[in-house]
Amino acid sequence: MIRTLDKGAIAAAAVAGLGLDEESSGIDSPEALAAAIRRAASFSCPTTQRELSKLVIESLEWLVSDPHALAGEVTSSLEAVINYGDLLDLSSIGGRPSKSSDLYLAPPSFVARQSGAVLLIGIATEGQPIVGEDLSQRIVYERHVRSIPGPTGPGLLENLADDGLREVSIEQWLVCPRPVSATELVTQYDTRLSASIEPGPIDGLTLLDPSRPVTYYRGRWRPPTSKDEGRFVARRPREYGADLWCYLELRGGIPTRLVDLPVASGIVRGCDEAWRLQGAIDAVRGHPQTARHSPSGANGRIVQLTIPTPSWLQRRWDAVGTPVVVPGALVSYKFDAKDLQEELDFAESMLWTRAVA
């Protein structure tokens, strides 16, 4: 049977089809975008970030209120979904070196928090729900985060396991790099860079200019010039897929040494290492990143960062706080006031941020 609908009704049907409540989430809400990304990935992985974004944009551009803003929103949402752990950004699967990194579905899993709440992670193939019908109704969606709020009744963890979800310990999910000083971290990368060989000219190189203000991340990116001397976090294009992150040395704007990121083994994203390294470089230069915090409601505090969050920090804050939208801010989370100081301290120890009230 054919039903003719208006744009609003078809958008509401799509939201419901994504498993969300059409009364509380619009088609361009962060929750719907994250769900649309998960659904598209369930049919198209392994795929590149670019292809996945395109698929989602094409499905939504005729329904959202601001089609021009959609691409940026999908890109940010996709980053959040990857960092959260729903998608794995990998290359060299099966022992064959790859010219690009591809996204793969992370297996359906759950993380039990001390509060009793459970975070749901991963994507089932072909748009299938990752939990059974009774549990699906209990899922709370907040931006890219799916959780079943606590306190949980007896049997919840067993039911999740019975649905085929694997339990991931909170420690394992929140595993993060070893804390070091900013100077120590920069020295580690400098040592690697000094041991590297000359890469030759690289077309399409862009770098993060440490001399530009730390408060405007996007404005710090620029192509190299002949005046550039020193070491920079940068990105270089590759044949397929997203640009590669790297740390390089320039002489007269020409790369003389280069290390591709990540340097750590295991499942680590290049951007995670790059953002942390940039935080360290900024701190060593005396212009650390800022963690601006402000009150929100009676017991809430919102923290805004001026640099994208590495996945290990996003996961921690997904577990402790709630992602929120603050216009103009790159990353914003809302915390209970009692948690604020601990999280500011953590950000300072790992990214050398300076707290600003």
Added chain:
Amino acid sequence: MYTVSSLMAFHDRLDEHFKHLRASRDEHGDGKPIFALEHGLSAAEITELQSEVRRVLRSGPPPRDAWLPVVVYAAEVGYRYAGDEYWQTFEADTPGWVDHGDRHYVRERFGQFAKRYGGATPTGRWADHFSIICWPITHAVLPTDLQEDLAHLLYDYRYQLTAELIASPEDLGKRLAARAYWTSARFLNFAQSPDLLGQVAAALLTGHDDGAALLLNSTLTRIVADLSKERLARRWLTEAKSRASHIALTGVARVDARPTSVEDRTSSRLGPLARPRLSLSRDPNHDWLVHADLPDFSVVPSDLAYVHLAVSRLRCRVAGVGGPPLPRGALLYAARVTLNSWPEPGTAFLSLESAEASVNAVLADECCLEAGPCWVFKRTSADLAAEISGKVVRPGSNYVAISESEFTGSAPSWIKRVPIKCAGVVAYELDLPLVPDHKEHEFLRSLGLGLRSEIEVRPVGLVSARWDGEGRGEWIAGDPVLVAISTTRDVVECVATLDGGPPTRIDWYAHPAQRGFIDLGRLDVGEHEVRFSVLPSGPDAKPIDGLLTVAIREPRPRDVGGNFREAMVIQCSPAGPSLEELWDGKVRIQVIGPADLPATVTLRLERKQGSPLGSYDLNVPPLPIEWSSWSAALDDVRTGPAAKIYDEATTGVVEVSHPELGTSRLRCSREFSALRWGVGQDRDGPYGRLYDNVGAKDVLIERLEFATPDVRHSVTVDVDSKLRDEGGGLFVATWREHSAAVVVPPRVRQLADFSRAIAKPWIVSGHRSAETIGRWLELSELWQSARLPGNALARIARDRVLRAFATSICSVIGGSGWAASERAMTGADTPAKERSAWEAASQLLADNQYQGIVVADLKRSVPEAALLSLDDRIMRFARYLKRIAPTTRSGVDHVWMATFLLRLVSSPGETGSWSGDSCQPALEATLANPMIVRAARFFVVGVHLQLGGSAPSGCYAGWDWE
């Protein structure tokens, strides 16, 4: 409480009960059969009945008159037995049965039950093979160890359930049976009766059976209660039932205008989804490459189960794809291949090696490319393009067209020839202008391409499972199909029809663009057509038509081995291996995953699902784990403590885990075979023990010694005894067309025993004829396919036997001079002597001077060939074969003949089954031209020596045939 004290009283009561049940089922259940398990007795009464039956059978033969209690007793044994063979359980539970019982009595009485009460009659291949135990097992309805499989199946299928399916047990059974391939071997037997499967499934889903139309309520309650004892099964059933209740409340049903019936789906057609989907990508040199996404055979109609089985077990060749065939089972996980050349017209796109003609005929008919001569691909990015099945293009868009011949005539300037790496076709990039003129329009038409200019249809809101960019998409059953229609013209009216149904007027919106939106709801599985007609404004405007093809399919079954969309996947060839294949190293397993990540791999042996006997860590390198690493790690486990519990195990689970990549599992259940050998060892040495599932009294048992592996000795013993011999050997049990063989290691107490164990096998010489070679191939196959225990001595002795057959075959075919070379190579006791004998053999290869030149080349090529893959090595030898014998056998290509020869001389035990009907003529060709066998043998031994002369698996290093 009503009590009975004699078997006759039980009989009378049951007779009365089953008569009533028959009448009730005739009235409410459309004449459906009844089952012995529907006896209506309470738990206490069952216990009492069992005691009474045991009491009678302990002291005498089964009763002639009071037979119903024995039928119920046998069904009860069938209901609860798990793991062990049926008769072992029956005999263990029934003292005196061995002395007084008669297995045929059981069959006869069940037959009587079927006749008198309209009881279920087992059918299908399984029932033909297991003509006795099929009765009590069928009448057990759903034995306890199959309950978890059914609950799991219902859980996986819950989102595809509809009100109609639940109301139609036959259809439900067919759907479930088509998805049951991952379940245990015993469940697959159960699923061979889809009516019964559907009957039980529908009863479980609805949770009640008013009027006992499908199953007696007390029986249903009992099954649900037993099933609920296992937490996981309970959870799965609860979820599935919850979904069924939801469907009953909301009436989710097929709502399409042209319902595709289950019969359509289960007819002998694989449906539109069997078509391979083509796409293009550009390589770094900017050459286009052609890829084909092969059809997914994980779900096939139940009457095409044989195709599924063949796809799981046989390697697949894809027309236009060079190199080795795809691994067995590759068509079960959405494989993608790259075409080196365009398939010849009339050539089957897919064909399975050594498959029956009927299987390849289905593949040839159903899995074919779109008709040519031109194929068009819409560019989704600079380097990617997807095939448009409707062959339509749109102004202002970019395409790649490939054609079997060059475009002729005056091509428009926006058509540009571009390089493509696929022989037999040429490629053009088409960058269509916004307004093609009449000539351009005509040119497109001459290529067979339609121009769709003013109407665009696409999925909206929800990404579809697949979309070709122009009008054909796939959706998963249960997902709403949301679609938008757009045009650049002002619109007066838009109407749409679904599957030829009545037209629906579509609300049209002019702002912000000319668009309409429709919801097609949840369509049934199958292909649907939505036709649009848009009437633009303007005095002379003509309606613009559009077509959307909606293919609805079921989701792929849950694959616990991982899915290609995930980062860690277990792949095995053949797919769905049995426990025996896993244990005997007859399955190739590899784990795909991110390089250098360490994964934990364990092998767990279970007596039944979830009841572990032992768990063993496998010592494997980091990901990806290749077959060779897996094989070595499994050998360590096979020869260790696991060997002692293997015979008790019914299931083996390989589990690969990584903290972030998750866990992938491969579950292998024991084959439910007529005859099976177990191997053990006690204080008297190794023994073999036969498990007999057919209940035959006339099983023939023979022994073949390692020293004389072609001579059969009849063994006259009780089939249930432990069979042993100091010298070990091959034990073969045969009953009708069923046979099972096992290699029993020799007993070794002192060094002299060891020497005897590895005595040189002696094969009686035979006439130089295809019959003699054929007989040796059969014997080799018997030794090769026999169960091999985890005992190093058994393997050594078995491999020596197989090598002896290869030597004899080559000696007889190669001629007397060559036989001396064979003896020299076999008799060499050091690698140096063996190499020297091989060098000397090269002098005896050629029959003339020309062949001598080729042989010299062949000899020189051995060091390099040893480094090649097996398939590349075959291609290398095929080139030499073509030089030696250009017309070896008319109609047979040299690659096939090269493969045959190399298999014959390196692994004769697999050659007969691999070559099938072609074996006999190929053998005759070798007898006519023995030089080709000598050359193959020389090549095989040369590579073997080059690789060190030690084969980790197989007889000759480098010749490990899959």
